[in-house]
Amino acid sequence: MCYCPAEHLxxxxxxxxxxxxxxxxxxxxxxxxxxxxxxxEVKWYSMPDLLRLPSLMPNLRLVIPLMDCSAKDWIxxxxxxxxxxxxxxxVTLVFAEKEPMVVQVRSCKFYELxxxx
Numbered sequence: 372m373c374y375c376p377a378e379h380l381x382x383x384x385x386x387x388x389x390x391x392x393x394x395x396x397x398x399x400x401x402x403x404x405x406x407x408x409x410x411x412e413v414k415w416y417s418m419p420d421l422l423r424l425p426s427l428m429p430n431l432r433l434v435i436p437l438m439d440c441s442a443k444d445w446i447x448x449x450x451x452x453x454x455x456x457x458x459x460x461x462v463t464l465v466f467a468e469k470e471p472m473v474v475q476v477r478s479c480k481f482y483e484l485x486x487x488x
Contacts, residue, residue, distance in 0.1 A: 375395070375396040377393040377394065377395045378393060378394045378395075379391060379392075379393050379443075380392050380393065380394055380437070380438050380441065380442065380443050380445070381434075381437060381438070381442070381443065381444065381445035381446060381447065382445075382446050382447070383430060383434065383446075383447045383449055384446060384447065384448045384449065384450075385449050385450070386450050392434060392437075392438055394438060394441070403415070411426075418435075418436075418439060421435065422435065422436070429460035429462075429476045429477065430447060430449045430460070430462055430476070432476045432477070433447060433462060433464065433474055433476055434447065442466075443467075444466065444467040444468075445464060445465065445466050445467070446464075446465045447462050447463070447464055447465075448462060448463040448465070448471070449462045450463075459475050459476065459477060460475070460476050460477075461473055461474070461475050462474050462476070
């Protein structure tokens with residue numbers, strides 16, 4: 372087994388928290404072993420399937436693609452706590468200290484799932 376160090380990609384700033392987003396290389400063939408107290412299904416997802424999950428928190432709809440494409444030096448300011456009541460959630464995205472941009476993402480449970488044929 373070899374050791375691969377974690378790589379810092381970006382940061383999420385909340386009203387009461389600061390979350391550092393890091394990439395840690397793994398083998399996706401590795402068997403997932405959820406803890407006995409896990410109450411949600413634990414499995415590997417494809418990127419399109421993951422981003423369509425109705426339960427995915429709105430800020431993760433932006434964070435996951437940023438991390439997937441190895442974008443670095445970004446900050447997401449997520450100060451809107453109304454994401455459970457609103458159909459859209461606004462966050463501010465800043466790349467490498469450039470001009471901030473407001474990004475609007477759809478909120479949890481406001482997705483209509485397509486019926487499988």
